Amino acid sequence: MNRVPSALITGLFAACAGIASGQTPPSPEEILSAWLTSPHANSQSEAFRHWDTEGEIPGNCAVCHSTTGVTDYLASFPTVAGVIDHPVPIGTTVECAACHNPGAEALREVLFPSGQTIAMADGSAICTVCHQGRTSADTVAAALGGRAEDEVSADIAFINIHYAAAASTQLGSVVRGGFEYPGQDYAGAFAHVEGLNTCVSCHDAHEITIELSACTSCHQGVSDLRAIRTTPTDVLGTGDISSGIAIVIDDLHARLEAAIMAYASGVGSAPIIYADHAYPYFFNDLNADGAVTEGEAAYPNRYQSWTPRLLRAAYNYQFVSKDRGAFAHNPHYAMQLLIDSITDLAEVAPVDVTGLVRP
Structure with missing residues (x-):
């Protein structure tokens, strides 16, 4: 059962709902009702039940999977993005106090896995603490070192x-979340x-x-x-410049999956498949x-015949796969990576690149 802390009623700060000037803010009851329908409140999801057997959430997961973890993280400026140095108890979701606490209200800079610290004073900072991923282009480059491009290691x-x-x-090359060639x-x-330029102005x-x-109001007629x-760029080289950019990204994503499979079977001699909901x-x-x-x-059947070239492509494939809103967050960055x-x-x-135009 979800625990609804008393802070829901008394601890909301002014930016909590992204309320435009002149609009009537929602009542506490409306806020509660909205939150209870969100993934942040789903106490039965894997995101909050994964550690039931252990009885505690490790520090490298707790920041985004518990209210206790994120409040501890925000209590002082972090040295490692998304990590605290101690486990926390299970039993919380992303509750009111996760986003409405002194550390969250004072938050103006966010540390990313690339080591970049980004100034944010627009209400997006607290969202960004967790919605940034755990790795970057630097992580990939460091793991590959100077190995030969097509040598299995x-x-x-x-x-x-x-x-x-x-x-x-959304921040693209500023924080180098994808692998950049x-x-x-x-x-x-x-x-x-x-x-419409912050997390809470859209969500x-x-x-x-x-x-x-x-x-x-801008994209008229869109349902x-x-x-x-x-x-307006014909990215796919098909002559179609009217289809939604999400469709273009989906096409490129599917092409990259096919290219990964062609490379793995041909160069690596070890066929590969991708399963969206099964780690790794x-x-x-x-x-x-x-x-x-x-x-x-x-x-036990995880793929282990990686080459540097294959890993880079697979990393970018996963980067786009795990952000279902990439078409809205930064479509050009997603298309460039793919x-x-x-x-x-x-x-x-044997990969066909005919007609592809890099935006």
């Missing part, structure tokens, strides 16, 4: 960005229009949902967020049928 393991890294997508320029922070602060009507187009996501394709079949998406990964694999594998 037992010392390489898959590196997972983790979940819902929207802030790293040397010699290429990457989009920086994605600036939306005034009034309801408590329910987390997005109100489409906030978008249609689906994924139908919004953000570039990439597995040996035992029957080489290109699909996840029974028994394959299991940890196209560069496809192009890099195409240097040594």
Whole structure:
């Protein structure tokens, strides 16, 4: 059962709901109702039950998976992004006190896994503490060292960005959340229009949902967020410049998966498959049928025939996969990462890059 702390009623600060000037703020009862429908309140989800057997949440997970962890993290400026030096008890979700506490209210700078500290004074800082992922381009580069591009190494393991890294997508090359290929320029922070340029100006602060009507004043006639187009560039080389940019990103994402599979089977001689909901996501394709079949998406069958080139591409594939809103958070950055990964694999594998135009 969810614990509803008394701070819900008394501890809300002014920016809690992203209320525009002149609007009537929601009542405490409305805030409670909204929060209870959100993933942050789902006490039965894996995000909050994963450590039931252990009875405590380790410090490298507690910050984003418990109210106690995040309040401890915000009590002093951190030295490692998203990590505290002690475990915390199980039993909390992301409750009111997680976002409404003195540390959260005073938060003006956020540390990212790349080591960058970003100034934020727009109400997005507390969201960004958790929605930034756990790794960066620097993590990947450090793991690969000076190894030969296409040499399989037992010392390489898959590196997972983790979940819902929207802030790293939105800030792009400023925080280097995706792997950025040397010699290429990457989009920086994605600036939306005034009034819709923070987390809580697009997402309801408590329910987390997005109100489409906030978008249609500019994107007229749109009935689906994924139908919004953000570039006139014919990225896919098909002549279609009207489809939603989400559709373009989906196409590139699927092409990258096919390229990863072509490379792994050809250059690495070890077929690979991807399973979106099974850690560590990439597995040996035992029957080489290109699909996840029974028994394959299991940890003992995890993929272990990594080369530096393959890991970089797989990392970027996962980076985009785990931010379902990449098309809105920073579409150009997402497309650049995908196209560069496809192009890099195409240097040594039978991958078709015909028509692709990097935005």
